[in-house]
Amino acid sequence: MDRTGIDLFMTFISPVPGRRPPRRSRWLRAATAATAVIALSAPAPLAFAAVEDSGEEQPPTAVLAPTNNGILPASGSLTLTVTADNPGTEALAAGDATFELGTRPLTTGGALSSWLDSGAAAVPFAEVGETAVPEIAAEQSASESVSVDTDDEIFDDKDPGVYPARVVYRTGDETVRARTVIVVPRTGEPAKQVGVVVPITAGPQSSGSLSADTLRALTADDGDLRGQLNAVAGTDAILAIDPAITASIRALGSAAPADAVSWLDELMSLPNDRFALQYGDADLAAQVGAGATSPAQLASYAAYLDAANFAAAGAAAGGATPEPTPTPGAVTVPTLDELLDVGADRDAVFWPATGTAGAETATVLGALTGTTDTPVTLLPSSVVRTDAAAHATADGADLLVYDRDLSALLEQASTSADDTARDNALAEYTARATLGSPAGSLLVTVDRANGRSESELRDAIQAATALPGWTTTDLDGLLAERPATVRLTSIAPDEDRIAMIDDFRDAQPGLRLIAGVLEDPALLASSERATELQLLGNAWRDDREGWDAAVQAQRDRIDTWTDGVALVLGGPITLAGSSAPLVFTVRNDLPWPARVNLLATPGDARLVIESTTEVSIGGQQTSRVAVPVSALVGSGESSVGLQLRTPAGLDIGPRETVQVSVRAEWESVAVVVLAVLVSVLLVFGVVRTIRRRRRMPVDA
Template sequence: MTLTSPSSGPRAARPRRATRTRLAAAVAVILALVASPLAAVAAGPPASPPLTFAMGPRGDGVVADGQSLIVSLTAGNPTDSTVAAGDVTIAIGRDALATRDSLDAWLGDERPPLPLTPIATTTIDSLAAHGARTTTIAIESASTGVDGLAPGVYPLLATYASAQGELTSASVITVPDAGAAPADIAVVVPITAGALSDGLLTADQLRELTADGGTLRDQLDAVAGTAAVLAIDPALPAAIRVLGESAPPAAVSWLDELLALPNSRFALQFGDADLASQIAAGLGRPLSPLPLTSYLDAANFTGTAASPEPSPTPGSAASLPDLEALTGIGASAGTIFWPASGTAGAETVAALGDVAPDGAASLTLVPSSVTTAAGAVPARAVAGDAQLLVYDAAVSEALQTAAATEDAVPRAAAQAAAAAYAQAAGREAPGATLLVTVDRGADRSRAALHDAIATATGLPGRSAVTLREVLAGTPATVDLQSVQPDVARVAALRAFQDDETELTAFATILADPTLITGAERAAVLQLLGNGWRGELASWGDAVADHRAQTQDTLGAVAIVRAGDKTLLGSAAPMRFSIRNDLRWPVSLVLIAAPNDARLVVQRTTPVDAEAAQNTRAEVRVEARVGSGESTIDLQLRSPSMVAIGEPVAVGVSVRAEWESVGVIVMAVLVAGLLVFGVIRTVLRMRRRRAAAPDEATADEAAPHSTDEATEDADV
């Protein structure tokens, strides 16, 4: 055997390899530690958020001869550091923006280079971290050169030399044409509550929305004292009126003020529902609300003060208001449909034009952007047989932006843009009535909405008119473009229609089916409301929740499933439980049918199930056999024979021979008791006879002894 030294061979190689591995790992760690700060230095600090900068000319950007140009500037610093002060240069173009396209281009994202003349400079002081600063500068007319400008719209540009480089903001000023023909203007403003998933606002929601700072209160205060044409959602007065005497005082006051306004008005569809989707879904005419009976409580209409109907006669109960009384908005200008901007094209307008309630032609309010006209479109128009009101899309979009902007400087810029587009419309159609809108919006402040309305009604050379005056104009013929429908909304509406068909059939179990169908229709119209636009995810959740609630309603009345039953006689009633989870009593018919001829059952059983409880129903059952297994199929139906709930099969064990067996057993028991009684009586009598001789012997001995005793006593 050859011996190997411990220091030689493979055994010695292992510690050397382990040492090298540990050294390599240590070097890698050191390199990583060195490389990490180098990489951080190479990457540099995270990018700073960009500064914000905006310019807005005051007075809607309208500057006449001899007037100073007042410009407001604002800058915001979203970074964590203070930003140094920077100079701002304001420049004006001497060449008017002659067309809408040039105006669009200047106010758009890709602004073209134009020759500009600097007219003023100012400084925006340093900005604290996450701070903002606003400054206003007045530029004399001599400096601006406005006195020498012809009427028109002129570009205005502010350049801010900030710490992050030059920032620019573009706007326009309008030099009015004093010699232009006077023209009219009408501005339409919606009064809506925004997105809702329930049919009507609750008392708590009304209390919040009509209180100071609530959106409904702000909308009403914004239109008060203006010449705005009001487009009112009839679900708002309905929500207040259904509460009767329990309505929040702030809501009652709000409604009284709304009805007292002298403004022209028309009703939107209930819930401001999407009209274009309804037509695209195949409806011949828009959905109408059904009676709102389920929202009414007679206890809230005991008096006369809160009832929207005429006072009842003395001594009579106060009547509940009907749908017309609940949804009334005051004197209306007629049936006017207002689809959401950009959703209704030629097909929708044609279908809506065929709707003629009470024989009067309806009108559809559409933006000029869906017409094929290149310039301004008269406010009163006709497309085929459809009567139209056409509002200027560019002016309305600028007004909508102004109403939705809380910052005063960007709002001023939007107002200046609205005035500029209105000037362009007047140049394209001199003397024509201009119709504009301050479109739908959520949570707009009173000040912003009022400023937008004031801009529209205060445009130079235009006088605000009522809606009836607009309708009196001679309509111009226009052509409309096609607009693709919203596929998701159309699909949701079709699903709602399928559900409503089921609910309508189901509701026949009620004395007043509108208790269910009225609430369903109101909720569907709210879910189709234009207030949900821009909230696609939340809207999808609301639709799913509503459809789940519909299935819960359809399952609210059913036969309670129980175990199998046993029939111990040839005939007996069987009891079944009917569940009613609705808030109202229902009338039903329980249909019973055996699956073979061994049972004869009562075919129909009327059932009056009370609200929110289980009710028992008895079904007479007869057996034709002594014993066996059978099944009875049960189905609930409405009085009009509409199937309610799922059918239920109940197993029945027939034990009719037990009845005969029981009689025999009872007869045997009775006979046995009788025999037992007879035997017991006989035995008792025999015992008495056997005991009789012994008693006689005793009797013979007993008198003798007595006589002897008597004789002894006598002696």
């Protein structure tokens, strides 16, 4: 234990301090190196120690981390870095940091947890270095390092294992302690196998397909998708790819941004083993919880395909002679399978979001039929009731079980912007993997997360795939092992997501009905299904407020589209004649052209009506429809019933009634009045002419 015996949890970032020459311990023969960087404080969830509180001021904190993921290199030096953080409003006085290393290893996972959680370790410590820490301004951080040569006597005859390391930072009256671990690797033993799964996803999306602008931002040099691709390139990670990304890029054809096309080409050329997530990385557990017996699938991508963006079949660039084609000049758009292709060698691999799925989800997914390969579900070890290797079965379902604790450390490291905090998490990952004893291969994930940088993700992947004494394997290698029989716990699905699925399911009959007015009903169906799967995406879990707003917007859109084609009625109509057209207005709020039939029926026998009129309406437009009508009586009150129907004869919306006032005798009245007026005008003209002649003088 340290001189104070007090430990806390803490994190930091660093400013640029000066430093005084460090004192050397009798064990230290290598020169100590010190560096410092100034930045704003950024707390992270790692365990550290803080001691005496000065009044109401927040106490300083510190974190300690080794380089090289905590692995002692075979030659060269081991570097330990402490980052001290000052969250208070007053500067911390210049101080010093003393680094110590345990002389005996921690032999169990429990001993490792006790050390990292509370600083308890029944081993002696030896000082390996000391360095000065400059004054730290309020709300700033500072980092300092020491390096110890691997040929220092502290490392002489050190047995392989996990060794505790600590630092004591003193500043004024404050003493802060932080802990980490060092791994001395074991050599000469058979290598064990580890598989590392990394997701490639686009983050939360509220539209069915990613737009050109969205793809342009995501695949630019500083975009999230570009960072993910760069991070996995050159590693042995198993990729879990959202097919919504590949489909969105391919569906744009020639309109796809150049960066997106290049990104897709690079992704498909990677040699990494891979599998496809569900479209939009949709929540599998919620679908099962809502009663689905299989994950929702897209039946079409028609809403997002524009033939103008694809070259005509048989067309050749540069004037070359085109290849023979059955229909020269016809435009060929990609098929759904071509759009969704991620280059996977195996289908039916399912990865529910960690913590969402248990026995129920695994049972449903494991019972799927019609797949090329046996369905396999990835689940965390936290839902497995017995220890097992990566390959397991439960109630007939084939499983790949990943270590939850190790995966959580990798996820933590992949989202930590502070280098020291990230190195601390990776050192703990290496130590826990070293002390673990899986029955077979080990499976870990660098779990889903939004907004992490390329360097953060790459550091986590490299640490996961570079465990000393381990080699990487792929899905086939993991599944080739004999499975262990396990029991799974139940996990309650997210009730809010189930409610969303139920709402969208209830809207399907109305959407299918209104889709019947389209030349291609798949336009509406594909748009809605793709959008709903995106809203079920696991990326929304970190943004509940944004998810609520996006779901409500989709509900409003469904309401608008369900009533997307309807009559626009005015007031009563006057039919001033025995035969005349009645004009009605039909609106189309859908973004695609619609075709409907307007059925008009007279309210009584006084009217004769052309019963059915075909109406074509452009997308988001209105159209005026003239319905010929004949009156069999001179005058009276009647009505016309109106009903819109799909070309298949299904009613759209309610039946409407329009009152019609028939004034057919007005034609005769108008003729008589006109004749009288003409006659009067003629008589008046004749009389006026005669009178003018009588007034004229007679010649002599």
